[in-house]
Amino acid sequence: MTEIIKPKKLIETSIPLDAINIESAREKSIRHGHPSTLHLWWARRPLAAARAVLFCQMVNDPGWNNPNPTPQQIGMYANQRKKLFRIIREMVKWENSDNERILKEARNEIWKSWVETCEANKDHPEASTLFDPDVLPAGHDPFAGGGAIPLEMQRLGLTAYASDLNPVAVMINKAMIEIPPKCAGHAPINPGSKKISSSWKGCTGLAEDIKYYGNWMREEAFKRIGHLYPKVKITEEMTKDRPDLLPYVGQELTVIAWVWARTVKSPNPAFANIDVPLVNSFTISVKQKTWVEPVIRDGNSGYDFVVRTQGEPTLKEGTVGRKGGVCIMSGSSMDLPYIRSEAQAGRMGERLMAVVCEGSKGRIYLSPDAENGVLLPENFDVWKSTLELPKKHRDFKPPIYGMVSFGDIFSRRQLVALSTFSDLIPEVIHKISTDSKGTVDKEYALGLATYLAFVLDKCADYWSSVCTWISTGETIRNTFGRQAIAMSWGYAETNPFSDSTGNWMAMVDWVWKVVERLPGNESGYACQADAQKQTISQNKIISMDPPYYDVVMFGDISDFFYVWMRRSLRSLYPNLFETIATPKEEEIIASSHRFGSKENASKEFMNMMSKALTNIANLSHPAFPVTIYYAFKQAETKEEGTVSTGWETFLDAVMRSGFAITGTWPMRTERGSRMNAQDSNSLASAIILVCRKREANAPKITRKEFIKELNIRLPQDLNLMTGVEFDDKIDFKVSAVDLAQAAIGPGMAIYSKYSGILEANGSTMSVHDALLLINKVLSAYLDKDDNELDADTKFCKSWFEQNGWNEGKYGEAEVLATAKGTSISGLQEAGVLQSGRGNVRLLRFTEYPDNWDPETDSRLPVWEALHHLVKAHQEGGDAKAGRLFSQIERMSQSINLLATRLYQICEQKGWAEDARYYNELTASWQNIEERPGGDAKIAREPSKKKEVGQKTLEGFSIPLTLPFTLGTLKKPDEK
Incomplete structure (x- = not known):
């Protein structure tokens, strides 16, 4: 039987990762009009990443059908790839999300590749079913979630299918891809719209109606319950000790918010009838220096809350914290067990603490009283979810x-x-x-x-x-x-x-x-389906963002919205809202509270994910790879490398499903900052796994053969990942923070293409052991250029790995220095080490001199140059670092390599703050190189000043445009 010809896609060779990551990170700060603000969903992928991945997944890599290209053809393919990169760089920008010229160019490339694929398979027996050059295959995301991937499928010209087990996710996808095409071009039907416009492009008419009828709902609701939200009249009496209220006397101010404190009964028997407040802070406005003062009444009969704007607070802190609280009446302590027992017994109440109003020049804070502490009538009809x-x-x-x-x-x-x-x-x-x-x-x-x-x-x-x-x-x-x-x-x-x-x-x-910005250019369909059983994926292009082991319990957490959505929409979508809660039994998540233990949770996740991925592998269109997002927690990088239970279990499920990995790309898809640095669920980045179904006759190899291939192939792939020339400048595609994760891809590609790796005892190598071997090769790769480093830097790197910035014994340092070909006195002369009282330590960059000039430094190791660059970057950002870079540019390749390696060491050791410095530098590398005042890529003559251990060639300079590969030699006076 004729085999299907499967063109290698762009995503399986190279992509402009820097541009995608920059726009993905930037997109997080875009609010109004961004689809993520339509309805809350957790762990959304940026549109820029989804758009780029899909494009690269569908477009053929130039020269895919020429296994033995001539040098001239290689150059031609490189130029074609640059053209595709240019499209991607423009396409991923938020401003171009609805730029039809750019999107049309992208769609044309997709169609061009599809027609090329159909032509290659025109003689295949299933050509009429699988390869119709007039019909582009549809796209499907079987874990549609927040809908970013299906939306971008639609934007790129595909009919989009979205399915999810969770009804809330299904509704989000209906709102993103199913409803807009049906309403596109529809004029608004509200009575006032005809005066506004006669032409309604896309969903602008629908947007006008949402605005109009949303306002109608507000007015109707105000008629029914507006009296429950009265305004507050400012009286003369209220201005006592509050001169800020004088301009508002006689005015009725609209209340913005009521600030309530929870209460429990005092644990002191003398005050057992008093509900004392649980407040973690009495400050209500830092800007206006406003706080709430609890004032004890005469006779200790109770207390009142009074808003203060003058003087100093009586209580500098609140009355409750992580370990418990204190009674404001008696000073008696209240531990958390007491507070919880009171709450569980139904004795936790609430008390109005402050009222926030809108003034002419900002917020106005008022003390509570009988008028503004409105309570509801007991007989008011209230619906409450049980x-x-x-x-x-x-x-x-x-x-x-x-x-x-x-x-x-x-x-x-x-x-x-x-x-x-x-x-x-x-x-x-x-x-x-x-x-x-x-x-x-x-x-x-x-x-x-x-x-x-x-x-x-x-x-x-x-x-x-x-x-x-x-x-x-x-x-x-x-x-x-x-x-x-x-x-x-x-x-x-x-x-x-x-x-x-x-x-x-x-x-x-x-x-x-x-x-009003949703594309609605192609049909879209969203439905509820279990990924383990669905058949929607049949012959479709699959890109998906499956659950991440135990990171987010989507079913449990989305019930918050489901109960309200069900109440509002059950009559309109009866099949989708049949159940009281969202489905949990089939949800693919490693939930310990659901399955009884971590071991059972891991086992259930493995079984369900394997079943779902096997189903998808068997159904997806054979000419296209499947792309899978896997998001990392920062905690998943450990001493032994990037390994974790969730990551290993997920990869194991991928292997079991019959997929082979043909590429991986690390993408910065999450926010750069987190609400709480201790939040273990905050995701750091995502790996895009590119998968194809493993060949049925894939052989088995031995552990020794696997290690040999790993040592040959992985460094080659890492070379491509870390730098590539684009438009005469270095395009560093993988920053330090991502390299450890990126290395997993090509390593697992080797592992996954075989039906098994046999250990010496005949057992099959586990994913865990494969990951450990991959991390060892990565460490060796990052250390491979140590011989090219100067002796001082070799010492510093080894000492840092052993001791960090801490002191160590002089004798140990002396032995290491001798082994590395340097001396303690020489390291002190270089300004990187401090020695005294029998100990030595490396100097932090914060201890480096401010007036340093590399041109007059008589001993300049790469270590010192790197940390001066880190200092400049931390103090003055890309601009200051860029100015310094121009003076040490000839060392840039070594500096970047060293920063990447030091980042990895810091991550493995758990030195988060130091890791951040190195990662921020490498992540900003391109911006630093593109500093004002010249092109960093112009080949320079060898400096007359020699760095320790740095070599030059007589009469030549080596342009630093191709890191990790041999540069082209040329005379300094050549253009």
Whole structure:
């Protein structure tokens, strides 16, 4: 039978990783109009990364069908690749997301490759089914989640299919790829729209209707519950000790938020009838130096909260912390077990601490009183979810404090507001029909109602009783400040009808601004499906972002939104919202609380993921590789290299499914900063695995043969990863932080192409052991140029690996210095080492002199040059580092290599702060080289000043455009 010809794709050879990473990181700061703001989902991939990966996955690598190219053809293919790189570099920019000229150029390249593939397979028996040159295969993401990948499939001209087990994810994908094409070009149907425009491109008409009917819902809701959110009138009496309130006397101010403190009964019997506050900080505005003072009443009968703006606080800290609290009435301590027992017994209450209003020049903070501490009538109709929160779960803390259901994490007034707006969603459909006189398309009305339900979900994120007031930014922190439902000692309650933080119309704005930019250029389909059983992937281009072992418990955490979404949309999507909660049994996640132990969780994850990947491997279009995102936690890099239970288990599942890895690319897909540095769930980066189905007749090899091939192939692939020439400048594609992860790809590519690696005892080598071998080769690779380093740098590197910046014995240092061909006195002369009292230590870059000039330094090792560059970068960023770089440019290759190796050492040792310095330098390398004042790539004459151990060739200079490869020699006067 004729075999299918499978052209090698661009993603299996080279991609402009630097541009993709830069735009992916930049994209995280883009808010209004970005699809990620349509509805919260966890661990989203940046659109730039998804777009680039898909393009490179579909476009053939130039010269794929020429196994023995001539030098001239190699040059031609290189130029063709540069053209593709240029398209990618333009395409990934956020500003070009809807640039039709650039997108059309990208689509043309995709079609060109597809036609080329069809031509190569025209004689295949299944050509009519698999290779129709007039029909581009559709794309599918079987773990669609937040919808970034299906959206970019659609943007690049594919019919997009998205499936997920989770109904919330399915709804997000419907809103991203299914509804927009059905509503594209539709004029708005609201009564006021005809005066605005007569031409409605894309989904701009739908966006106008979201804005209009969102405002209608606000007005209707205000009629029903507006009295529960009264304004506050400023009186003369309130200005006592508050001169800042004088300009507002007689005015009624709109309340932005109410700041509440949780309370428990005092543990002291003398005050057992008093509910004492649990407050972690009484400061409510750092900028305005405003705080809340708890004032004890006469006779110790209780206390009152008073907002202060003058003087100094009586209590410098709050009344509760991680170890417990203190009673403000008696000073008695309250440990956490006591507080928790009170809460679980139903004796945790709440008390209004401050009222935040909108003034003419900023926030106004008021003390609470009977008028602004509004309570709801007991007989007010309130809907409350009874779905229980997971117990004994690391990501759910409220149950420990008696909040056992999803409904319990909302206050009574918050529940009334959310229920009222939820009830208005079905009414919108009736109003739409009335406004359009019954002519509106059913799909259009359904889509409009769906987006308004998304507004409600966004409000729920800001209207729960675990939202807190941020005293530095004077705003509300939402429920999901991180990927968990945390417990808060106090909370900030939003006014839905204000014009400030967390209000209803602000959330309407977030939604319509996304909708008006959605492409809607191709058909899209989103449905609920189990990845282990689905058949949607049949003959489709697959790119996916599966769950990451135990990082995010999507099913558990998304129930927060599901209960509200189900209440709002169940009548419109009955099949999708049949169940009380999101499906959990088939969810592919290593959940210890669900499976009883870590061992069982790992086993279940392996079995389910293997089954899903096997299914996908068998169904996907045979002419295209499958791309898989795997996101790392920073903690997954250990002493022995990049290994972890989750990573190993995932790779093992990939191997078991019958996939072979043909490429990997590290991408910086997550935020550069984290809400909490100790948050173990914060993801650091993602590896893109490029996979093809392993050949059925793949042989087995021995451990010895595997190591031999690893030592030959892996360094070659790392050379390509670390640097490539592009438009006469070095394009460093892999920064220090990613190299350890990037090395896994080519290493596992060797491992995975065989049906097994046989150990000496006849057993099959495990993924864990393969990873350890890969990391050993990586370390050897990074150390391979040690012989080219000067003696001083060799010593410093070895000493640093053993001792870091700590002191060590002089005798040990002297032995090492002798072995490396240097001396302690010479290292002191170089300015990199301090010696005294029988000890020595390396100097930190912060101890290096400020007035250093490399041109007058008589002894300049690479180590010293690197750390002066680090110092300049930390003090003055790329600009200052760039100015220094121009003076030490001839050492750039060695400096970059050393920084990369030191980063890896720091990561393995757990020296996070030092690792950051080296990574920031290598990540900014291209910007540093492109400093003002000249091109860093122009070949220079050899300097008359000689660095320690550096060699030059008589009459020649070596341009540093191809790191890790032989440069081209040319006369200094040649152009």
